[in-house]
Amino acid sequence: xxxxxxxxxxxxxxxxxxxxxxxxxxxxxxxxxxxxxxxxxxxxxxxxxxxxxxxxxxxxxxxxxxxxxxxxxxxxxxxxxxxxxxxxxxxxxxxxxxxxxxxxxxxxxxxxxxxxxxxxxxxxxxxxxxxxxxxxxxxxxxxxxxxxxxxxxxxxxxxxxxxxxxxxxxxxxxxxxxxxxxxxxxxxxxxxxxxxxxxxxxxxxxxxxxxxxxxxxxxxxxxxxxxxxxxxxxxxxxxxxxxxxxxxxxxxxxxxxxxxxxxxxxxxxxxxxxxxxxxxxxxxxxxxxxxxxxxxxxxxxx
Numbered sequence: 001x002x003x004x005x006x007x008x009x010x011x012x013x014x015x016x017x018x019x020x021x022x023x024x025x026x027x028x029x030x031x032x033x034x035x036x037x038x039x040x041x042x043x044x045x046x047x048x049x050x051x052x053x054x055x056x057x058x059x060x061x062x063x064x065x066x067x068x069x070x071x072x073x074x075x076x077x078x079x080x081x082x083x084x085x086x087x088x089x090x091x092x093x094x095x096x097x098x099x100x101x102x103x104x105x106x107x108x109x110x111x112x113x114x115x116x117x118x119x120x121x122x123x124x125x126x127x128x129x130x131x132x133x134x135x136x137x138x139x140x141x142x143x144x145x146x147x148x149x150x151x152x153x154x155x156x157x158x159x160x161x162x163x164x165x166x167x168x169x170x171x172x173x174x175x176x177x178x179x180x181x182x183x184x185x186x187x188x189x190x191x192x193x194x195x196x197x198x199x200x201x202x203x204x205x206x207x208x209x210x211x212x213x214x215x216x217x218x219x220x221x222x223x224x225x226x227x228x229x230x231x232x233x234x235x236x237x238x239x240x241x242x243x244x245x246x247x248x249x250x251x252x253x254x255x256x257x258x259x260x261x262x263x264x265x266x267x268x269x270x271x272x273x274x275x276x277x278x279x280x281x282x283x284x285x286x287x288x289x290x291x292x293x294x295x296x297x298x299x300x301x302x
Contacts, residue, residue, distance in 0.1 A: 030217035033086035084218035097146035106164035113284025130199030141169035
């Protein structure tokens, strides 16, 4: 993108937001990491470059930029086009459950519809507030930390196999003052978690089939392969979670797991699994809920 010449006429915040959105659309950028359209993505980046909050009063949209501000805004918009990095990586932050989380290319950008379940305190899917919660494949620890806020009586373990992801997770745990309630653990799923059971297990594991992962847009290729690629049919880790969860769930415990757009692969591999599929008001799908007892019965019949 040429950040001069045709940008000379741009004066105000709204000028740069509109122009950035037009350039994003012209260049065929792909969205889905906190925004779903070029206008919202441009607004996010312009406000970040200007050190302004996302809830800037509309009256300030006509404010004119200084020379240094113009340079900062154009440089950031240019990076979005040239690198195809999603906006949260460029600004180093993503929102989840109304909370800010540090993110970089060591972790998946938070966007799970599980956020709606967390904000509802997981009702009606759990009947008793859980004392111990596990977030498997935690990444940035956004689910673990948001769950700790929503369930103030719970201790939460945030498990991940990747050391880089755990560094990001621990930085977010410190950021939100959750050191005493959220514990980051290096573990290949359940391997290093011991035998004490959890009342609730929540997981957003890699579930994208390999062929689909290879065909993803460049924006998604910036995210760690380990967090997306779930093997030939996307279900490799999901199967391990289903098989091993009963040994790590307390009596009456609940498993909540996201499989996104891979529901067809899920139902083909796990025939007649008696899971519930919540509906989400803000969009998203592919999250199943199953109680420990139902899961045990299904595994015995399998």
